[in-house]
Amino acid sequence: MASGRLDLFIAKLPVNNVVLTLNCSYTGSELLAIPRNTPITLKRGTIKQTIELQFLEGRECFADFMEMNYALARRFQLTALRRYSLTYAEADQTITIAPAPLSETVSMLTASTLGAGTLSVGYELLSRLGIPERQGMVIKVRQGKNIARMRLHVPANLSDDKLRVPSYWINKWKLSANQPHALQFDQRNFMLSLNVAAVAAR
Numbered sequence: 001m002a003s004g005r006l007d008l009f010i011a012k013l014p015v016n017n018v019v020l021t022l023n024c025s026y027t028g029s030e031l032l033a034i035p036r037n038t039p040i041t042l043k044r045g046t047i048k049q050t051i052e053l054q055f056l057e058g059r060e061c062f063a064d065f066m067e068m069n070y071a072l073a074r075r076f077q078l079t080a081l082r083r084y085s086l087t088y089a090e091a092d093q094t095i096t097i098a099p100a101p102l103s104e105t106v107s108m109l110t111a112s113t114l115g116a117g118t119l120s121v122g123y124e125l126l127s128r129l130g131i132p133e134r135q136g137m138v139i140k141v142r143q144g145k146n147i148a149r150m151r152l153h154v155p156a157n158l159s160d161d162k163l164r165v166p167s168y169w170i171n172k173w174k175l176s177a178n179q180p181h182a183l184q185f186d187q188r189n190f191m192l193s194l195n196v197a198a199v200a201a202r
Helices: 070-075 125-129 167-172
Strands: 004-011 016-023 038-042 047-057 066-067 083-089 093-097 104-112 118-120 137-141 146-153 163-165 181-187 191-198
Touching: 004 070, 047 070, 104 118, 104 125, 104 167, 118 125, 125 167, 125 181
Parallel strands: 004 066, 016 047, 038 093, 104 163, 118 146, 137 191
Antiparallel strands: 004 083, 016 066, 038 047, 083 093, 104 181, 118 163, 137 146, 181 191
């Protein structure tokens, strides 16, 4: 068995082709164990289809991702820019795909000067959390029982891994600025949760 979590992108590919771009994250992907040039069956529930897999490494990215044709994604009821888990079973040469909407990581929390209604998320952090790159998208930010709606801002620097929360909310929620925090993003409701206590940076 081998598994991994990947983001889905729609691409102009033959309908049965799926391209996996792996080793974007900090650890090597287990999915590299899938044999090359072997017919693989992709399945989700009762939906099954034989696919041809291609593997890419070394592309600039911070989260592993997969690409497939729109028709194939539609058949499997998959949504672009969402995160999915892939589990490979060697016994029957199948890959089971399932939604993986929750992502967690640790990041430095700093104060933003963009205004009380704007949350700035660095591109690297955005990728690790599975937040779609949509400038101005509304994200719900939760700290304990507190929830605020903020618009997403993504800085141009692709290596940015910081979370910048408006000073207004840092003061109101009594957050610890310039400290690493545990973060969780839920793609189902676009909720970003901040751990109350600072945690050790990785």
